[in-house]
Amino acid sequence: MKLVISIVYYDSGLAILEETLKSIVTALDHASNCLEDLSTKVVLVDNGGILSQVKGLVSRVVGDGMHEWMVLGTGGNIGYGAAHNLVILNEQSDYHLVINPDVEVLEDAFVNAINYMQQHMTVGLLSPYSEDPEGFKQYLCKRYPAVLDLFLRGFAPRFIKQYFSERLQEYEMRMDLNEKALSKEVMASGCFMFVRHSVLDKVKGFSPDFFVYFEDFDLSIRIGKRSNIAYVPEVRIVHGGGNASKKGLKHIIMFAKSAFVFYHKHGWRWA
Numbered sequence: 001m002k003l004v005i006s007i008v009y010y011d012s013g014l015a016i017l018e019e020t021l022k023s024i025v026t027a028l029d030h031a032s033n034c035l036e037d038l039s040t041k042v043v044l045v046d047n048g049g050i051l052s053q054v055k056g057l058v059s060r061v062v063g064d065g066m067h068e069w070m071v072l073g074t075g076g077n078i079g080y081g082a083a084h085n086l087v088i089l090n091e092q093s094d095y096h097l098v099i100n101p102d103v104e105v106l107e108d109a110f111v112n113a114i115n116y117m118q119q120h121m122t123v124g125l126l127s128p129y130s131e132d133p134e135g136f137k138q139y140l141c142k143r144y145p146a147v148l149d150l151f152l153r154g155f156a157p158r159f160i161k162q163y164f165s166e167r168l169q170e171y172e173m174r175m176d177l178n179e180k181a182l183s184k185e186v187m188a189s190g191c192f193m194f195v196r197h198s199v200l201d202k203v204k205g206f207s208p209d210f211f212v213y214f215e216d217f218d219l220s221i222r223i224g225k226r227s228n229i230a231y232v233p234e235v236r237i238v239h240g241g242g243n244a245s246k247k248g249l250k251h252i253i254m255f256a257k258s259a260f261v262f263y264h265k266h267g268w269r270w271a
Contacts, residue, residue: 002039003031003110004197005097006087008080010047012102014057016240021061023104028067031110038114041068041091045083049076080190081206081215088205093197100191102240112234113194120182124199124227125220127188128235138239139172140189141181141231145217146171146269150259181231184224190216191239199227209265213258221266 005024009017021044028040046054051073062069074083084098095117099105113126130138149171152164161168169175173186193216203222206215220229263269 001035001037001095001114002041002093003095003097003114004087004091004093005040005042005099006045006084007042007099007101008045008047008083009054009101010077012100012241014053017054017101018057018061019104020099020101021058023106024099025062025065025067026107027105027110029065030107031114032066034111035114039068041070041093043070043072043087043091045072045074045086047074047077047080047083049073079211081210081212081219082208085205088200096195096197096200098190098193098195100239100241103191104238105192106236106238109235109237113232116230116232116235117194117196120228120230122228123182123230124196125188125223125229126194126235127186127229127231128192128194128237129231129233130189130192130237130239133238133240139174139177140191140239141173141177142187142189142217143171143173144185144187144266144269146271147259147263148271154255177231177233182228184228186220186224186229186231187217188220188229190219191241192237193219194235195223196227199223202226209261210258211254213255214262215258218262218265 007020024042032038032040044054044058051071055071058069058071072086074086088096095114109128117123117126127141130140132138149168152161152168156164203219203226207218210218223229
């Protein structure tokens, strides 16, 4: 049984990446101790043009551990999905984890994910329980977004969000995800996507239609046509990123462009 993990680094900060890598090492060590015949490989793709620094960080954090590590350079930012596809389309495995460089995994995350996937063969994609660094629960799974939902979450002032609070809670599936949930119509977050590789092969990884943003929703839709998507709260992470509207005008423009591509491809829903 093999698990391959791909991480794409751009500009989240090397100190943050270091904490992510440390947590992955700990979780992989725990998984290797709990699961027989597990082989692992972690591939870090540098999209930020600092390959030597990334290699140095990996060497310092990983040392002479039992797991296989690789660092790839792209020579520039080729996009989130394209960078992950360098690994997805070239590494064979039973399970593949797409994870962001600002995500820390708890020690038992990989063991619990693999055990769940082995017991639920109809599941192609697993989404975890997530908290932010302050300990507040995050709702990574979403329903198919209406344009109004995206505007409210990203740009509406607080009093407007409060007025539409029930709608936003419905969009974030807050009432559905108190326990495990199975569905074919869940939009999972790209910060942590634990995927059966046979399903990834069939859908050919991330779509080249997206540079950044909405590639995870697009992948969720295509995986959902072939298998179930599961929310599994026993798989736990801490996630520090998100919210394009707080990252400046450049990210807002990229978000809007990707949203247009997404709706043009999968269907517009305004409200």
